[in-house]
Amino acid sequence: MKIALLGHGVVGSGVSKIIDSGRTDELDRLEVKRILVKDESEMTDPRTTLDFNDILNDPEIGLAAECMGGLEPAHTFVKKALESGKHVVTSNKKMLAVFFEELMETAEANHVTLAYEASVGGGIPWIADLTRIRRIEMPDSFRGIFNGTTNYILSGMYSEGKEFEDMLAEAQKLGYAEQDPSDDIDGMDVRYKCSITAAAAFDKWIDPEKIPVFGIRHIRKKDLDWGRSRGLVCKLIGSGKKNEDGISVLVRPVFLKENDTFAGILQNYNAIESISATLGKAVFIGQGAGSLPTAHAVVQDMIDIVTHTHRFAAEKTRAAGTVNTEPAVWYIRTSCPEAFTAVTAEKTGEDTILTKAVSMDELLPAVRACEDPALFLAEVAE
Ligand code: HSE
DSSP, X not given: OEEEEEOOSHHHHHHHHHHHHOOSHHHHTOEEEEEEOSSGGGOOSTTEESOTHHHHTOTTEEEEEEOOOSSTTXXXXXXXXXXXXXXXXXXXXHHHHHHHHHHHHHHHHTTOOEEOGGXXXXXXXXXXXXXXXXXXXXXXXXXXXXXXXXXXXXHHHHHHOOOHHHHHHHHHHTTOSOSSTHHHHTSHHHHHHHHHHHHHHHSEEOOGGGSOBOOSTTOOHHHHHHHHHTTEEEEEEEEEEEETTEEEEEEEEEEEETTSGGGGOOTTEEXXXXXXXXXXXXXXXXXXXXXXXXXXXXXXXXXHHHTTOOOOOXXXXXXXXXXXXXXXXXXXXXXXXXXXXXXXXXXXXXXEEEEOSBOHHHHHHHHHHHOOTTOEEEEEOO
16 A cells, blocks of 8 residues: 655654564555655655655545644645545544544545554554453543653653753653654643543543643652652653542652562553453553654554454544542642642642642642642652
């Protein structure tokens, strides 16, 4: 099948590298015909073009891989490609999470596949495995370290005693971070991935805006030192759980017990687990970011499409789901601990407290009232 790449940055260039190497029968079935690039400086390959219409109007191209990132023009290009009867593979979690409903409907209406393995967990075959689990049962819950950049930062701060800023600069240099690393450190990237995972796991589309999110922008070494003194390791965790009222889904740093599997996930590795009735707990660990691992997942989706291995119930549309959260104990470092008096269980330092087990609804009014721009908050595993 002749294919087009939309974008030739970190992921797109990895995709062309893997396909052009053509080492297997499956790879031989894919040929990159066109590559859409942003400007002339990227036109180093005869297949490159600056005009999306060269791809859209080419009937030979049966599949487009969107590796551009960002909302627009990625969303418009994906929609037009689906409407013109081309399959689409995307690594763009932000665009997919926001337009999930609309794009799945478009794929379904045009009898094509929209596949998105690379959008969650980089190279880990998470969506593929989740889809296999779904053939037998709906998972009860999922939980994961979904972001390589923040795991790299937290691991380095914990193991090497470095400060946040130094580790962020290293993660950016290694190509793990988003173009704007705010999406990584403020938890937005994980929020998108949880929205997509909830759709794949529970058949419900959760508007990412509705998922409560706390990032690690304000974490300091002293927070990790506090955790260490209590046998706890901090990780940025996204999770989702079915309950009677809807789906409890949340992104926040969590102080995990040292013997928790996720506490030992180092560097930029991601780890994601699902819990379901007959399989029980299944944990998937691997490279969650970076050029070739993410490109590997994009190419796997392409091969599934070209070999007609439709493991992805991708075309299926999802009804909107209701979000809620369950009570938890929180570590809070703030210049105004008095704002949390009503929920405080223990004052652990001058500017740090531990709360009673409280729901988001009880916690958020105090977070807002305190108006501390440098507040750091993390759930504490019980
Ligand atoms: N910035 C993302 C991360 C890339 O660090 O995990 C993969 O989604």
